Amino acid sequence: MKPLVAVVTVGLLxxxxxxxxxxxxYAKLIVGSWLYSSKVRPTRILVFHADGSWGVRKxxxxxxxxxxxxxxxxxxxxxxxxxxSEKTPRIDKILSFTQHQFVTEQQGYKFTFTRIEGxx
Numbered sequence: 001m002k003p004l005v006a007v008v009t010v011g012l013l014x015x016x017x018x019x020x021x022x023x024x025x026y027a028k029l030i031v032g033s034w035l036y037s038s039k040v041r042p043t044r045i046l047v048f049h050a051d052g053s054w055g056v057r058k059x060x061x062x063x064x065x066x067x068x069x070x071x072x073x074x075x076x077x078x079x080x081x082x083x084x085s086e087k088t089p090r091i092d093k094i095l096s097f098t099q100h101q102f103v104t105e106q107q108g109y110k111f112t113f114t115r116i117e118g119x120x
Contacts, residue, residue: 026097027074034102034113035059045116048072054081079104 036046036056047055047065054072055065069084074094081090092104092111104111 024097026077026079026094026102029097029099030072030074030079030102033116035116036111036113038109038111040109041111046113 030048031050033045033047035043037043043059045057045059045065047057049055049067052071052073053067054070055067056070057063057065069082071082073080077094079092079094081092083090090106092106095103095105095110097103100115102113104113
């Protein structure tokens with residue numbers, strides 16, 4: 001019985017000292033077009049560009065998105081959105097992120113972003 005305890009203990013120590021899981025590169029994964037939905041805002045399409053700009057357009061409007069000085073960046077698990085009319089950026093915590101959908105939270109409200117394939 002003691003050898004089994006020793007093996008389990010060594011195994012747990014090895015897991016505890018393993019290298020940390022690398023942080024996902026949200027900034028690279030977020031580039032593209034996303035259907036944005038929440039309970040507090042109308043459904044829109046947000047487009048995140050690789051140059052750090054982002055735009056918004058209505059769901060059923062084929063015109064290009066409006067950028068008007070909007071900027072974005074990601075710091076660890078935070079999506080930071082800059083609006084041209086606001087002095088303080090909006091900071092959302094990224095709760096989950098897959099290739100096809102991500103969810104953020106700000107002040108208790110959750111926001112869902114679903115990738116729109118083939119449109120940028």
